[in-house]
Amino acid sequence: MADGETPIFPALGAMAPDFDMPASRGRQVSLASMRGRPFILYFYPKANTPGCTTEACGFQEALAALGGTGIPVIGVSRDPMKAIESFADKQGLDFPLASDVTGAVTESYGVWGEKRLYGRTYMGIERATFLIDAEGRLVRAWRNVKVPGHVAEVMQAARAAA
Template identity: 80%
Template sequence: MAETPIFPAIGAPAPDFDMPASKGRQVSLAAMRGKPFILYFYPKASTPGCTTEACDFQEALGALGSTGLPVIGVSRDSMKAIDTFATRQNLDFPLASDATGAVTEAYGVWVEKTLYGRKYMGIERATFLIDADGRVAQVWRNVKVPGHVAEVMRAASAL
């Protein structure tokens, strides 16, 4: 049985990251310093739930932009899979590839899952609202996609 991961607590510094992202971009915690942002983790590009979640964030970009909140999506997919997904869904925000798994582990979202009685390791759908000082302001774990982006936007507007 996998050990329960240690999650970054609300108020704690966000774990560092530096990853390649869609459209030839690079995303890092250092580059985001001074502005709040949304970092969300999704299991696999181009799957139904992940597509719905990404499209919901894309639709919310206008409102999120008015609050100054960039969005970064993260999975362990290859850059090829991520670029294909971002292009097919017309996603403007960066989707990052955590190919090494270091970031998903640092954020405690690499967890043991069960599907049809089979246990395996995978990404838990989770979202982190990071404040301008690089601290975790809010955490959503075991995210259910319907209504999630609206909930994140409400919390973000309070920052």
């Protein structure tokens, strides 16, 4: 990497990029508020789409198992709060879904970028998940996530980190 060039995404073992965002059900989520406990931060492209619904419902179902480890889950998209609230209500999601409408958080985690679908190029969120420890350091990262089996893999890593 050249001098002055920033990494595409935070390195494992580094401090997680800071965040403070509004979240579903009138909550606010921030890195500072999560200090003292490990947590899962996952990024999804768009509320109420098939892959994002499957992933969110997978995390919701896993909450009972994760609850035993004390590891909370936070989902993040660039959707406005109205769309996020609708998604959370429709799917019965208890964990916070945060709104990064400015894109600052998705960019700081290196998950905003060029995507391709059916020959079309556009900017969007890469589906990614980060396991962050109690000190706020990145312990594990899953990039370009494929939904099937992903939640189970994250849960296994979260249990090991607890």
